[in-house]
Amino acid sequence: MTPQQSILNLLGLAARARKIVSGEEQVIKEVRSNGAKLVILATDASANTRKKMQDKCHSFNVELQEFGTRYDLGHATGKDARVSLAIVDDGFAKKLSELLNEI
Numbered sequence: 001m002t003p004q005q006s007i008l009n010l011l012g013l014a015a016r017a018r019k020i021v022s023g024e025e026q027v028i029k030e031v032r033s034n035g036a037k038l039v040i041l042a043t044d045a046s047a048n049t050r051k052k053m054q055d056k057c058h059s060f061n062v063e064l065q066e067f068g069t070r071y072d073l074g075h076a077t078g079k080d081a082r083v084s085l086a087i088v089d090d091g092f093a094k095k096l097s098e099l100l101n102e103i
Helices: 003-016 024-032 047-059 071-077 090-102
Strands: 020-022 038-041 063-066 086-087
Touching: 003 020, 003 071, 020 024, 024 047, 024 086, 038 047, 038 090, 047 063, 047 071, 063 090, 086 090
Parallel strands: 038 063
Antiparallel strands: 020 086, 038 086
């Protein structure tokens, strides 16, 4: 199994465990309230969204990773296209971070 596939599978597991928040406004809310442990941004996010997420994650010291397209992220979490995901569980965030750093 490729690292990309492992990441998508883990995102699916986290989504079923209700440990993922998706959608730009919800993700930013989680970052502000210190609930987000890791933010994943689609590689095809707009420049505006990318800058907003980078600034927000930087000021609240939350790790930000770019991975997959909005359709990959949406499909992995069982939803329509998703540009940003916040992982709100330490275990999932740690494992996803390790996998994302490998690719």
